Amino acid sequence: MVVILSFFALFLSLGSLTRGSQSGPDDESYLNSRIKSVVVLVLENRSFDTVAGGFSYSSDIDNLVNKRNYCNPANISASTGGTVCATPTLPNVSVDDPSHSISGNNMEVFGTFHPSDSSPETMQGFVTAQALTYNVNVSLAGQTIQYWNEWDIPVLRTLAQNYVLFDKWFCAVPGPTNPNRAYLTSGTSHGHGKNDLAFNVSAIPQRSIFQQLSENGISWINYSNTSGFLPDALFYSWTASSGATQTNVKTLGQFYMDARAGTLPQFTYINPECCKLQSFHPSSSAYDGQIFLKTIYEALRSSPQWDEMLFIITFDENGGFGDHVPPPVGVPPGDDLTYTEIAPDGKPVTFDFTRLGVRVPALLVSPWVGEGLIEHEGQNNGGVYTHTSIPAFLANLWGLDYLTPRVEFSSTFEHLIQEEKRDTIQTLPMPHVF
Template sequence: MPSLAFIITTLVTLASASPVWNSDGDDSWRSRIKNVVVLVEENRSFDTIAGGLTYNTNIDGLLHRKYCNPANVSMPNGATVCAQPTAQNIAPDDPNHGISGVNMEIFSTYHPDEANADAGKLQENMMGFVTEQSSTYKTQNLTRAAEAINYYAEYHVRVFASMAENFVLFDRWFAAVPGPTNPNRAYLTSGTSHGHGRNDAAFNVAALPQRSIFQQLSEKNVSWINYYNSSFAPDSLFYSWTVSSGKNATNVKPLSQFYADAKAGTLPQFTYINPECCSYDSFHPPSPITLGENFIKSIYEALRSSPQWDSTLFILTFDEHGGFGDHVAPPVNVPAGDSLTYTETAPDGKNITFDFKRLGIRVPTLVISPWVEGGKIEKKGRNQGGEYSHTSILAFLAKLWDLDVLTPRVGWSASFEHLITDYFRSDTPEKLPNPYPF
């Protein structure tokens, strides 16, 4: 019979080898995360990228359901088009992802009754993607229109699948705005788009006046760098403060510097990465999936081999769905970042006014660290409003570095510090698979 001392020693060893989730009020996780890296890729929905993942049956994807759209929402009893795992390496078209187009994709109309959203009566049927694709490209070719809802098999996205299987995949993470890139990136970095609902010129001339995460971090003496690989203005340069403070000259650097800093172990406390758009590493059509996969592989492997890996949390997300299909209806009647509204003219010539009180469509999101569980599927959040969105990153950073809450949307968004364990994993892969050769 084993001795009492042996039994006690064994129990202690087993306990120390198991992840312990953070309970409410436990902030010990903050001592384990010293560096946060955020990479915001471009324009793909959850179902498109992650809908075909097979490694966990709890993933709310497309493997165990038949997801179809009517060919024309005005003829609901007519022909239908169903999603297939045959999405192409280079999407033949770039689907509409403006406010009016997304209205059609979600509600099967350009003009959902916003008043009914507050009463919970808004019908988000997620059935308008094929109709919008056919309308945008003026085609009756349903094979071509079906590319808006087709998805990738797991073997097509080897890199993303490997990252998901080894770390934490969110299957209920929504874009902040049911619209295009820059309003979503503004919400992600400041908790509001200041009333901007399209990619207008203000984003290119540092015209946004609100406080951003970059300003907050500087005020707290938390180091940050916005690395970028694009001809477009990186996200920190949306804001007038970045230029007026001179941070545009000191804290905005080319992506090549990221790789050098990661190798040297000199990354700042907060790293924010803008990919190129839209030819070779952003996933945004016509950027090939293979090159997007190779890019996220290069970022991961640079971090994994960095001397800072042991204290790093890497967040990979996509700014918005890019007009590609998803079967999960996004939450409505959520707090906006402020009281400003946005108006645009729909294809039918009528105006749409949007109050930013609805979230955008699901996007694939991963949290990667030696301090998180492998293969975990994270669904709804456990705090604040209970839903994950881009502003969840701001909510998390506010807790990590004692920042104030920028906007009501940030205060509502669920944060994810409970995913950080007290168990350091030594089994995280040093290298990821090469992209699938389409």
């Protein structure tokens, strides 16, 4: 009988973890006493090495300046033609927008449009993919593996140096923007592997974090500066049919007013403009992107809500820009859907949403996190940080269910919330045009 009862107690404890609650210092009450509001800003189309490849303030960062000389062959299928190596020479505005389709990612990561299950992730195909996409010379194609000089991106560098930088955070899909944003906000893209029409007509059917929060009485607003496409909350048919379009989707101007007044909701989700001004997506400039990020941070830092806030910054996908760390395998989202597209060689490519995408920058910003910390692999669940770590954290924060198996797989970061609040910088440096 003792054995049976012990097994039953263990089963109940495992069940409680599946529902998103945890025991000890990471439990819901511990988090709730410190974090009352969460703000998520998802920027566009830059890899980790593009942004943080030159950060020298910590030798613990797995980046280019600390770890290795990273090069790509000019043509991955030819034994001649030379190589291109990464240097801190990426310009303020990238000339071309690299390929970031599923098949393009295959070429960049595996060196072929059609990898097998045993194909090695060489991370050697970024220059080749760019040359094939735009028929450009090696010098221009080589921009895909160059990175920003750390002194040219002082806003990003200062945030990283003052808060928590994740150097093993991977995008959810080795593909474009909207499938990744769907994973971040619902734990699946429902089989979508490209930015197709369904995202622009609120035809994505699955339950999202926005629906989940409303069902649990947790306030949220999607503040958006988008034009020409829908803000992320409006991907979903529930948002359009429930009336939340009118009540929970606001302009970015309203965000600044709400931050100043201390009336931000419990969950704030911010869409930047894309793709010419402030999102970092080519042809957006690094200068304008930093100005935007600076204004968002300073609005939050001066808000009456700052002392109980967690601000999460990430990039939706690498955008075809190079990174030297091979992405891991995750788990599928549980809907058993696949996506097929035609690769540039005219042959079909089918993807089953198991493999994660390339590493992207992610930052945890709050008076409740440490200064200048570097977070590597995750410490719970599947041991991997990816975009679905955000809805997984929200589940643990507010006692919600995990939306999909991918969400349940994703590591969360409660352990980074400290016991004591600390003073934090009020303003970020002004960037310059370079």
